Amino acid sequence: MQKLIRSAIVPVAGLGTRLLPATKSQPKEMLPVARKPIVQYVAEELVANGIEQILFITGRGKSSIENHFDHDPELARLLQSANKHELMEQLNAVELNAKFFYTRQRLQRGLGDAVLCGENFAGEEPFVVALGDSIIGLHANSQAVSRMAELFHAKRASCVLAVEEVPPEETVHYGIVEPADVDGDVVRVANLVEKPAPGSAPSNLAIAGRYVFSPLIFDMIRRVRPDARGEIQLTDAIQFMCEEGRRVLALKLPPDEKRYDIGNFASYFGTFVEFALADPEYGPGLRAALERLLARAPVRS
Ligand code: UTP
Numbered sequence: 582m583q584k585l586i587r588s589a590i591v592p593v594a595g596l597g598t599r600l601l602p603a604t605k606s607q608p609k610e611m612l613p614v615a616r617k618p619i620v621q622y623v624a625e626e627l628v629a630n631g632i633e634q635i636l637f638i639t640g641r642g643k644s645s646i647e648n649h650f651d652h653d654p655e656l657a658r659l660l661q662s663a664n665k666h667e668l669m670e671q672l673n674a675v676e677l678n679a680k681f682f683y684t685r686q687r688l689q690r691g692l693g694d695a696v697l698c699g700e701n702f703a704g705e706e707p708f709v710v711a712l713g714d715s716i717i718g719l720h721a722n723s724q725a726v727s728r729m730a731e732l733f734h735a736k737r738a739s740c741v742l743a744v745e746e747v748p749p750e751e752t753v754h755y756g757i758v759e760p761a762d763v764d765g766d767v768v769r770v771a772n773l774v775e776k777p778a779p780g781s782a783p784s785n786l787a788i789a790g791r792y793v794f795s796p797l798i799f800d801m802i803r804r805v806r807p808d809a810r811g812e813i814q815l816t817d818a819i820q821f822m823c824e825e826g827r828r829v830l831a832l833k834l835p836p837d838e839k840r841y842d843i844g845n846f847a848s849y850f851g852t853f854v855e856f857a858l859a860d861p862e863y864g865p866g867l868r869a870a871l872e873r874l875l876a877r878a879p880v881r882s
Pocket residue numbers: 592593594595596597598599600610638686688689690691692694695712713714715844
């Protein structure tokens with residue numbers, strides 16, 4: 582099959598303040614969800630969708646991400662001499678079938694600014710952006726990025742966003758799409774609204790952490806002025822594309838490829854439990870333990 586898009590940018594430079602103190606001296610993208618750190622699910626998903634090279638936008642205090650994807654000869658020797666072949670295979674899988682690149686965002690000036698750090702890496706080709714704190718689908722089993730790349734080419738789009746339906750009371754937390762028209766799971770985007778005030782959201786379709794962009798996005802990011810918190814928002818750059826009449830499309834994620842956002846404790850806890858319950862070895866035992874616990878201590882609200 583023809584390779585549609587080869588490159589992905591994964592921003593992992595954010596400060597993760599909503600997860601303090603867990604993130605005081607470790608990146609939130611390295612927090613474990615069941616057996617693996619979050620960023621490993623992201624890399625595995627990208628490679629399973631045909632991505633051949635990944636640029637991580639890192640920052641101070643994020644070097645454990647580089648170490649995680651690097652080969653560790655000492656550990657390999659230790660496991661080899663202890664005949665732990667299964668563990669060795671799992672570690673080889675971490676090294677994955679892709680090339681990894683790293684660059685630093687020197688000041689945490691927002692997601693738009695982080696993506697701009699990948700301009701030279703992307704060059705003249707379209708590319709994927711995958712947020713390093715969001716997993717798509719249980720255990721990252723998702724082909725959404727491939728479907729987005731196909732749509733991008735088939736419709737000659739400038740941008741394709743993954744979106745998911747969220748309850749109306751939660752739209753205030755997300756970038757929300759104003760649809761121009763809807764055809765099945767494909768939405769033509771008229772405008773984007775970042776964190777709309779309660780009751781004013783133009784839809785319940787929230788941007789879900791995966792994007793396909795033409796390199797045109799870099800010019801748009803350069804035009805964005807910092808918001809009240811001094812951050813350059815990626816959503817503002819995509820809004821410029823909409824205003825210029827460029828084709829911005831959104832693809833709805835199906836319920837079995839939902840987005841797990843790890844950026845706050847409520848969804849991090851929920852995601853950990855859901856992934857651990859689905860673990861073939863330890864899931865059934867955890868389920869029994871949780872049932873016992875819940876029977877003993879009724880949940881207080
Ligand atoms: P968030 O919007 O969750 O921001 O980032 P954050 O700064 O990490 O978290 P809080 O609000 O302080 O808790 C979404 C993704 O974009 C990256 C993050 O690492 C995360 O993967 N990001 C965000 C950057 O790479 N650089 C930035 O300046 C901001």
